[in-house]
Amino acid sequence: MEKKKVKELKVSAIENGTVIDHIPPSAVFKVIRILKLEAFEDMVLFATNLESKKYGKKGIIKVSGRFFEPQELNKISLVAPHASIIEIRDFQVASKKIVETPNQVNGIVKCFNPNCITNKEQVRAKFTVVDKEDTRLKCHYCEKITTRETMEFF
Amino acid sequence: MKNKSLVSINDYSKEEQLSILELAAEFEKKPVQNILQDYVIASLFFEPSTRTRLSFESAVNRLGGKIVGFSEASNTSVKKGESLRDTILTVANYSDLIVMRNPVEGSARFASEISPVPIINAGDGANQHPTQTLLDLYSIQKTQGTLDNLHVAMVGDLKYGRTIHSLVIALCNYNTTFHLVSPVELKLPSSVKMHIKERKLAYHQYTEVEDVIPNADVLYMTRIQRERFSDPLEYERIKNSYNLSYEMIQNTKENFRVLHPLPRVNEININVDKSPKAYYFEQALNGVFVRQALIASILGLK
Numbered sequence: 001m002e003k004k005k006v007k008e009l010k011v012s013a014i015e016n017g018t019v020i021d022h023i024p025p026s027a028v029f030k031v032i033r034i035l036k037l038e039a040f041e042d043m044v045l046f047a048t049n050l051e052s053k054k055y056g057k058k059g060i061i062k063v064s065g066r067f068f069e070p071q072e073l074n075k076i077s078l079v080a081p082h083a084s085i086i087e088i089r090d091f092q093v094a095s096k097k098i099v100e101t102p103n104q105v106n107g108i109v110k111c112f113n114p115n116c117i118t119n120k121e122q123v124r125a126k127f128t129v130v131d132k133e134d135t136r137l138k139c140h141y142c143e144k145i146t147t148r149e150t151m152e153f154f
Numbered sequence: 155m156k157n158k159s160l161v162s163i164n165d166y167s168k169e170e171q172l173s174i175l176e177l178a179a180e181f182e183k184k185p186v187q188n189i190l191q192d193y194v195i196a197s198l199f200f201e202p203s204t205r206t207r208l209s210f211e212s213a214v215n216r217l218g219g220k221i222v223g224f225s226e227a228s229n230t231s232v233k234k235g236e237s238l239r240d241t242i243l244t245v246a247n248y249s250d251l252i253v254m255r256n257p258v259e260g261s262a263r264f265a266s267e268i269s270p271v272p273i274i275n276a277g278d279g280a281n282q283h284p285t286q287t288l289l290d291l292y293s294i295q296k297t298q299g300t301l302d303n304l305h306v307a308m309v310g311d312l313k314y315g316r317t318i319h320s321l322v323i324a325l326c327n328y329n330t331t332f333h334l335v336s337p338v339e340l341k342l343p344s345s346v347k348m349h350i351k352e353r354k355l356a357y358h359q360y361t362e363v364e365d366v367i368p369n370a371d372v373l374y375m376t377r378i379q380r381e382r383f384s385d386p387l388e389y390e391r392i393k394n395s396y397n398l399s400y401e402m403i404q405n406t407k408e409n410f411r412v413l414h415p416l417p418r419v420n421e422i423n424i425n426v427d428k429s430p431k432a433y434y435f436e437q438a439l440n441g442v443f444v445r446q447a448l449i450a451s452i453l454g455l456k
Contacts, residue, residue: 113259115257115258115259116258116259116260117258117259117260117261117263117264118260120261121237121238121239121264122237123260123264130348138345139260140260140263141260141261141264142259142260142278142281143162143260143281143282144259144281144345145344145345
C-alpha cells in the first residue's frame, strides 16, 4: 500500500478525466499520437519506464477533462493490448476496465501493402484480427497481414 | 452459386468447388453449347495475360456469348485517371458478368462489393487467382482420380506466386501433404502457411527439387516471376534455381504428373514435354472447361 502511494505521486492525480495505465513503455508515444493528444488543449500528464509489478516496466497517461469512446480505445489496444482505462470523476475511480482487442478493425489502421486497393483508391481499410496477442491484422481486400511492426494509423 | 462473385478460392465452399469440377467434366465432353447467346460478358484486363484472357474468351465463345472489354488499360479511361470504382459501375451497365484482372491487390474484392453484376477475379496482383486454382484442382483430380490424401510438391516462387497461394488454401480441404521447394528468399508466406497449420496438415520445406520427386504424386512447378522483383540483381541471382529435365522424372511414381500454370521460362526443360508425365498443356486446356462451368453456374444456366 505504502509503495503504491509513492508510485501514484510520480504522476499527479487528475480531478476528472481518463487514466490509461499499463502501457508498454515503447507504446506510450504511439498512444499519445493515436489519441491525438498532441493537439489536446487541456492538461495531459504522462510518464514511462515506471516500475510495474505485473509487466516489469510500464507507461501511464493521464488526460484531464476527457473521456473516450470505445472506438478510440480499440485503437489503443492494437499497441497496448493490456492497457487499463480508468475513468476519474471528482478524484475518484468511477470505472476501470482493460482494453479489448476487437475482432474487426475498420478505418483505423492503414494496410502496410503499398499495392493494396485501400492505398490506391478511396476504399476504407478493413481488417480481421487473426491474432490478438501478437496483433496480426488480415486485410479484408488484399488479404496480407499487417503486424504491430508494420502498423500505421490514419 | 447463382450471382455469387468468385474473388478468393475460399468464397466457394468445398462442395461448391466440387460441383464446378463436376460441371467442367460435362463441358469437357460437350464444349460447344449455345447457352450464353443472350449474355454479354465483360472481360477487363488491366494487365496483360495470354492464357487466362484467351481461355475465358474461348469459354464464352464456345457457349455462344458476346464479349466486351479490353486487354490492356492503356487505351481506356483508366489512362485518364478514372477510378476502378467508376470503371466497374460503368461496365456493369453493359454486361451480365465481369471478368477482371487488375495488378492492384484487393481490387477484385472491392469490385465485387460495389458491382451490381457478379465479378470473377482473373488475378489481382500477387493476391488471388481462383479460376487457376479450380483448373488446377480439376487437373489434379483428373490425373490422380482423386483429390484426397495426395503428396503435392510445389516448386519455385512460393512467396509471390498467387497460383500457389490459392492452390495451397484449396488443397487444405483434401488432407494433402505439402512439399514446399523454393529458394530461401521465396518461401511460402506465413499468411498462407497459417491455413496448413490450422488444418494440422503435414508440410515439409526444401531448397532442392530432387528431394521431393521420388515421393510426389503431383509436381507443381512455377516460374520465378521477373515482374515481382524490384531488384534486378536479386532476380538474376535466383532465376535459374530450378530446371526440371526428362532424366530427373524417370524414377517417379506411376501416377506422377508435372503441372505448371504457365508461362514457363526455364524451370522445365522442353525435353520434359515428350514425357507422358508432362501435363501442363492439357492443364491449360482444362482451364476452358472449368471457366465454362464457372460462368454457367454464376449465371444460373446450369
